[in-house]
Amino acid sequence: MGLSREVAALMRRVAQEVVLSRYRLLGAADIAEKSPGEIVTAVDREAELRLREGLARLEGDAGIVGEEACADDPRLLDGIGRGLVWLIDPLDGTANFARGEGAFGMMIALVADGEPVASWMLDPLSGRMCHAERRLGAWIDDRPAHIAPPDERRRPVAALATQFMAASDRLRVERSAARVFALEPIPRCAAESYPRLVTGRNQLAVFQRILPWDHAAGVLFLAEAGGRATHWDGEPYRVGSGRAGLIAAASEDAWRRAMHALSAPLSAIDRYEPLAA
Template identity: 40%
Template sequence: MEKVAEIIAEASAEAVEPRFRALASGEVMEKAPGEVVTVADREAELIIARRLRELLPVPVVGEEAVAADPALARALHAEPAVWLVDPVDGTANFVAGHPDYAVMVSLVRDGRTVAAWIRQPATATTYTAELGSGAWRDGHRLNRTPAGTDPAAWRGSVKSRFLDPARRRLIEANADAFGGLTAGRHAAGIEYPDIAEGATDFILYWRTLPWDHAPGSLLVAESGGRAARLDGTSYRPEAPGGEDGLLVAADPATWERCREILFAP
């Protein structure tokens, strides 16, 4: 666990942090409509992937590598063990000079996330989680306090960008039942730790790219929360284009009540 934490901290210090608020002309590109990538993303992923393979020689499924060759994501289902890498989570924030971005890695065995690392460079904070062993922030154990029983006191967000119009209208109308609803922080590597730490109580995602959600879902689950598909099955990382919808909450009871409220006809 410590070695991977070192790898992502060093890659961030070498390829990412020097470019924060210092990106040169031509170092930001559009890789898909509405989605940007930077030289920092690409260089950090190459560094991290090389060093992870040296540590454990299994396939590396990196966000930028998959953008260039989508077939690489098949390893999630075809291989017994896979590294997942998100070299700069929250790239749009990073480009805008906003500190809400992260560097993330997870290890998947037999389709299940077994270890996770989230580095938040702006605060030099590292979150780790290991299946069955707990969640940690810089060596301090995380134990999420339940959110309570009153939805009007809960704080959370609904990611509605990829929802179909009918479902978006339904969920946005039902979300009035909650006390504090925001648009989120536009980086899973910030939003999942916020739930694990108690800053927020729930979040509904729709599109669930594996490198975005494998690390944080394990962090939340190991701190006492729940991250599950809308049918109640625990989250497992899938290749892009797989199942949509993921509800994350402070504790199992809050998860159940959130789902009931958000999808009530």
């Protein structure tokens, strides 16, 4: 079994045994606040431990950086853009999972010197696996994935993650985007946001907070399927670059339209990178 299938099998096993076995069964003692307004569950922690153990067996020469380990020790992010590193988001969309509704997922990326080289995103409920390898392509459940052609009968749709912006910044960004795009609420789960760009539901996603485990996997999947993702300043996405934000688009045209509409309001926003997700 090749590495890609071994990682996928590991994720499916952990999703079944740890995540789905506790879905809608969490008690109050299973949920804690790790920062103001941000929660972590016992499932997040157990799933990350299981994934960490499995990845260490598959590729022992790579470092391993998980979301919950970093919440406990932010120094793990030092030098994140150097060398070979596994990035783990054991339960993306934790708040949705804890409520028992909405999208949630599991994400893993293998990163070499800040550039994602392989990625996996699993939807535990549907079983959908999105996978990509640098310069080799993207797949959804082993079928080649390509950006869905736009529906010319409707306006392109954007989902803007503005929830961490100041109210005045949020208003400017949303007003500017609405001149070009129809707006819909975000799924509050990056593991769902990126597949929506590839399958045609959305043509644009904008993120302010870009912790590496939230986006490395999705950016590679989007790029290999034919989309484009850059930092707000237009520079290519790199893990550990220190640059602000992400504009992720389903096409070059959507990216250019977004940059034209949003460059001014986004450039005025301070970068936001707390160690919580």
